[in-house]
Amino acid sequence: KAGVTQTPRYLIKTRGQQVTLSCSPISGHRSVSWYQQTPGQGLQFLFEYFSETQRNKGNFPGRFSGRQFSNSRSEMNVSTLELGDSALYLCASSLLWGEYNEQFFGPGTRLTVL
């Protein structure tokens, strides 16, 4: 069974641009969570989706948004990029939604904002 895939793996953008990152969960998994990892803040929760609905959102500005499609694939979008958005963006999928579900992580998308 294929793991979680994320595209693109690397991305370079300039300030003010917008970016869309994609995550394909493990086949059969219906929950997708997104995380941001920076050297200063570590790993932080962005949002999670289950059955095309956002179930939870972290403490990030409205420039960060996401969605989930009927096939459970998810995208996140960051508009008006800032230098501080440079980070590794990770998504994780799990079978269902809830505390007891093990999450499986993708390889991440490394975003650099110049």
Added chain:
Amino acid sequence: KNEVEQSPQNLTAQEGEFITINCSYSVGISALHWLQQHPGGGIVSLFMLSSGKKKHGRLIATINIQEKHSSLHITASHPRDSAVYICAVPYNTDKLIFGTGTRLQVFP
């Protein structure tokens, strides 16, 4: 005070040594994750446990829900175990709160 604290932050060991990484948390949880991150960023889920002990190869994870403490042990450490080990607790369903990580280096 961080809700999830790990110790130590950095750890160096000689190949073959027994290693322990600790995780304490202040939020009420039902399960705890141990994750491994290698240089390059990829994260691998090692364990998810809600009570007692789990073992996978040379890795052992224990948790004490009452004391809000978990430990990850590596027996007979090997240079390929060098990585960052992160504990994480789910808060409000799938939202994970992460510890700051323990950077482990095992030298031959």
